[in-house]
Amino acid sequence: MLKQRVEELTKLLNQYNTEYYVFDNPSVSDREYDRLLQELIEIEQKNPELKTPTSPTVRVGGAVLEGFDKVLHTNPMLSLGNAFNEGDLREFDSRIRKVTPNINYVCELKIDGLAVTLHYENGQFVRGATRGDGTTGEDISENLKTIRAIPLTIPYSDLLEVRGEAYMSKETLEKLNKRRAQNGEELFANPRNAAAGSLRQLDSKVTSKRELSMFCYAVPSAKQLGCKTHAESLDKIKEMGFNVNPNYEVCQSIDEVLAYIEKWSTMRTELPYEIDGIVIKVNQLDDQEILGNTVKSPRWAIAYKFPAEEVETVLKDIIFTVGRTGMVTPNAVLEPVRVAGTRVSRATLHNEDYVKERDIRVNDRVIIRKAGEIIPEVVKPLIEERNGDEVPFEMIHECPRCGSVLVREENEADYYCLNIDCPARIVESLCHFVSRNAMNIDGLGIKVVQQLYEQQLIKNVADIYKLERNQLLPLERMGEKKVSNLLAAIENSKQNSLERLLFGLGIRHVGSKTAKVLATHFEEIDKLIGATFEDFKGIPEIGEVISKSVIHYFADESNKMLIEELKTLGLNTLYTGNKLVANTQESAFYGKSVVLTGTLTTLSRKEASMKLEELGARVSGSVSAKTDFLVAGEKSGSKLKKAQELGITVIDEETMLKMIGE
Structure with missing residues (x-):
C-alpha cells in the first residue's frame, strides 16, 4: 500500500514540477505541491527502502561530499568561436555556405551561467557534470538533482546526453545577495558567479536553497531521436520534460540572424535572467557533420558577443606585474567601479606602446571595459577632463620583484625579466604547472602556491611532490581534510599523460x-x-x-x-592517452587523413579514432579533398555521398579492422 502511494506521489510531483518549471503552467498551488512533497518525505524517512535515487525528495538536497570526482566527457564539450560585429557574422555565413549552401540557422539566447551536461539511462538521471576543460569535468550530480527544471526521469529508455546552461535569475541573485549582506558575507558579483559557486557546494542542501534553473540547448546524438535538424531536437527534448528557452528562432539568412540580434540587443534588459550574446547554429544535423569541428570549437556554430559595456572611472596608479615567462605588464589601479556585473579595481594596460600611443596617465579619468567580457582593460583617457594633476607614463627598466634589468627585444612590444630565479616568475610558473590544462592539481590555487613559496616549502615544480603532511598542517587554513585532499591530488597527478x-x-x-x-x-x-x-x-x-x-x-x-x-619522484613521462603501436609507420593509415561515419558495430567511434591515431592517422570530423580514407559504418549519410563524389577511398569497418591488424 505504501509503495503504491510513493509511486502515486512521485508521479504527481514530477508532473506538477514539469508543469511549473518547464511549461510555466502550474495546475496546483505551491501549498498543495509542498503538502504532497512533505507527505513523501515522511514516508521515505520511515521507510527508507522505498526511496529511489530519482525521488522528487532529492530536490531538497542532503548529500554531503568530500570532493568532486573527475568525469571524462564521451563527446568533448567544445567552446564556441566568437563574433563581435556584422562583418564577423557575414564572414562566418560565407564560409559555411561555400561548403553547405542550402542551410538555415537557429538563433538562441546565450545564457550567462555555467555549462553542464546531463546523462540518462533507462529513463533515469544518472550523472551530471560541469564542462571543465572540455575533455574532463566534475561530477556535480547531487547538486544538479536539486534544480527543479532538470527532469529526474524521462520517457526515453536508451542512453541520452543533454547539455545546457545552469543559471540564476536576476531576482534570485538580488534576494541571495540581500541575505548575504545581512550575514556579513561577500556578495556575488553576477549571476554567472553565483550559479558556478552554488553548483560547486559540497553540501547539496546549500545548492537547493540557491533556486537555480537550467535551459537545455543541445543533444550530442540528436539523430538517435529521429531528428534531422537542431530545432527538431529542441522540440523533442522539450516534449520529454526538459526546459528549453522559448526565444529561439529559425533564420533563413544571415540578414534574419542580424535582425534577431538587433531585437535582443535591445530587449535583453527585460529578461529575468542575464544573457551575454546570441548563439548561431547551422540547423541541419547532416550539414553540421559535414562542416565538422576544429580542435577547440565546432565550425557550424558561432557566438555573437554583445559589445562590451564601457564605464568611466579614475586611474589612480600604474603598477607592474611579472608573468611566468618574465614578461612585465603595466596594470592600472582604478577607483573601483562595476563593469558587466563585477566590481573592477584593476585593469591591464598591455604594454609600453599601448600606454604611450593613447597617452594614458596617472590621475586621468579613463574609459574601461572588459575585453571579451572577461579581462578588464583601459580603452582611452578622457583628455578633455584633465586638470594638470595627471602624471605621464614612464616604463620601468628594472624588475619590480628581483631588480634585474629588463630587456625588450627588437620587434617585440614587451619587456622581460630574464632572471629565472625571480620570485614572481617562479610563483607564476608553479601556478601554471598545477593549472587545469596542465597537471590539474585541485587545491593548489594561486594563494596556496604563494603561501607555500613564501614559507620556502616549494621553489620549483619538483618540490610540490616532496610536500609532507606535517609541513602543511601548521599553515593557515590547512586543516586535516584539506591537507589529505591536496596530498591525494598531488599523488594522483603523477599518473597524468x-x-x-x-x-x-x-x-x-x-x-x-x-x-x-x-x-x-x-x-x-x-x-x-x-x-x-x-x-x-x-x-x-x-x-x-x-x-x-x-x-x-x-x-x-x-x-x-x-x-x-x-x-x-614517480611522475609518468610517457604518453598514455593511447598506447603507441610498434611499426606505426608501416601502417596504411600512417600520415593519412581519416573520417568515420555511420554506426560502427565492433568499436565505438571514440575507440576507432584512438586506434587510428595510434597508427599515425589524423582523424577528422569532416570530408574534404584532403581526406584519404572514409570508414563507412551502417546508415552512413551525407559524408559517404560527398566522399564518393570526391573519389575518396571508402572502406567498411571490417576492412579497417584488418588494416589495423585486428
Whole structure:
C-alpha cells in the first residue's frame, strides 16, 4: 500500500514540477505541491527502502561530499568561436555556405551561467557534470538533482546526453545577495558567479536553497531521436520534460540572424535572467557533420558577443606585474567601479606602446571595459577632463620583484625579466604547472602556491611532490581534510599523460594542443629531449619556431635535471592517452587523413579514432579533398555521398579492422 502511494506521489510531483518549471503552467498551488512533497518525505524517512535515487525528495538536497570526482566527457564539450560585429557574422555565413549552401540557422539566447551536461539511462538521471576543460569535468550530480527544471526521469529508455546552461535569475541573485549582506558575507558579483559557486557546494542542501534553473540547448546524438535538424531536437527534448528557452528562432539568412540580434540587443534588459550574446547554429544535423569541428570549437556554430559595456572611472596608479615567462605588464589601479556585473579595481594596460600611443596617465579619468567580457582593460583617457594633476607614463627598466634589468627585444612590444630565479616568475610558473590544462592539481590555487613559496616549502615544480603532511598542517587554513585532499591530488597527478607534463613545464610556444601533438609523436620524454631539428620535420602543426623552442629548452642542463628529478619522484613521462603501436609507420593509415561515419558495430567511434591515431592517422570530423580514407559504418549519410563524389577511398569497418591488424 505504501509503495503504491510513493509511486502515486512521485508521479504527481514530477508532473506538477514539469508543469511549473518547464511549461510555466502550474495546475496546483505551491501549498498543495509542498503538502504532497512533505507527505513523501515522511514516508521515505520511515521507510527508507522505498526511496529511489530519482525521488522528487532529492530536490531538497542532503548529500554531503568530500570532493568532486573527475568525469571524462564521451563527446568533448567544445567552446564556441566568437563574433563581435556584422562583418564577423557575414564572414562566418560565407564560409559555411561555400561548403553547405542550402542551410538555415537557429538563433538562441546565450545564457550567462555555467555549462553542464546531463546523462540518462533507462529513463533515469544518472550523472551530471560541469564542462571543465572540455575533455574532463566534475561530477556535480547531487547538486544538479536539486534544480527543479532538470527532469529526474524521462520517457526515453536508451542512453541520452543533454547539455545546457545552469543559471540564476536576476531576482534570485538580488534576494541571495540581500541575505548575504545581512550575514556579513561577500556578495556575488553576477549571476554567472553565483550559479558556478552554488553548483560547486559540497553540501547539496546549500545548492537547493540557491533556486537555480537550467535551459537545455543541445543533444550530442540528436539523430538517435529521429531528428534531422537542431530545432527538431529542441522540440523533442522539450516534449520529454526538459526546459528549453522559448526565444529561439529559425533564420533563413544571415540578414534574419542580424535582425534577431538587433531585437535582443535591445530587449535583453527585460529578461529575468542575464544573457551575454546570441548563439548561431547551422540547423541541419547532416550539414553540421559535414562542416565538422576544429580542435577547440565546432565550425557550424558561432557566438555573437554583445559589445562590451564601457564605464568611466579614475586611474589612480600604474603598477607592474611579472608573468611566468618574465614578461612585465603595466596594470592600472582604478577607483573601483562595476563593469558587466563585477566590481573592477584593476585593469591591464598591455604594454609600453599601448600606454604611450593613447597617452594614458596617472590621475586621468579613463574609459574601461572588459575585453571579451572577461579581462578588464583601459580603452582611452578622457583628455578633455584633465586638470594638470595627471602624471605621464614612464616604463620601468628594472624588475619590480628581483631588480634585474629588463630587456625588450627588437620587434617585440614587451619587456622581460630574464632572471629565472625571480620570485614572481617562479610563483607564476608553479601556478601554471598545477593549472587545469596542465597537471590539474585541485587545491593548489594561486594563494596556496604563494603561501607555500613564501614559507620556502616549494621553489620549483619538483618540490610540490616532496610536500609532507606535517609541513602543511601548521599553515593557515590547512586543516586535516584539506591537507589529505591536496596530498591525494598531488599523488594522483603523477599518473597524468605526458602531454600534461609538457604543457605544465611552460616551454615557450608549447600550448596544450602542441604538447599533445609532441607527446603522441615522441611517445616518451627522453625521445623528445634527444630530438634534433630534423626529427621535428614533417610533424603536423610543428614548425620551425616551436622546434627551436623545444630544442633550446632541453639544451639547458637545469631543465634536464628537473626532468630526471620528476622521474625519481614517480611522475609518468610517457604518453598514455593511447598506447603507441610498434611499426606505426608501416601502417596504411600512417600520415593519412581519416573520417568515420555511420554506426560502427565492433568499436565505438571514440575507440576507432584512438586506434587510428595510434597508427599515425589524423582523424577528422569532416570530408574534404584532403581526406584519404572514409570508414563507412551502417546508415552512413551525407559524408559517404560527398566522399564518393570526391573519389575518396571508402572502406567498411571490417576492412579497417584488418588494416589495423585486428
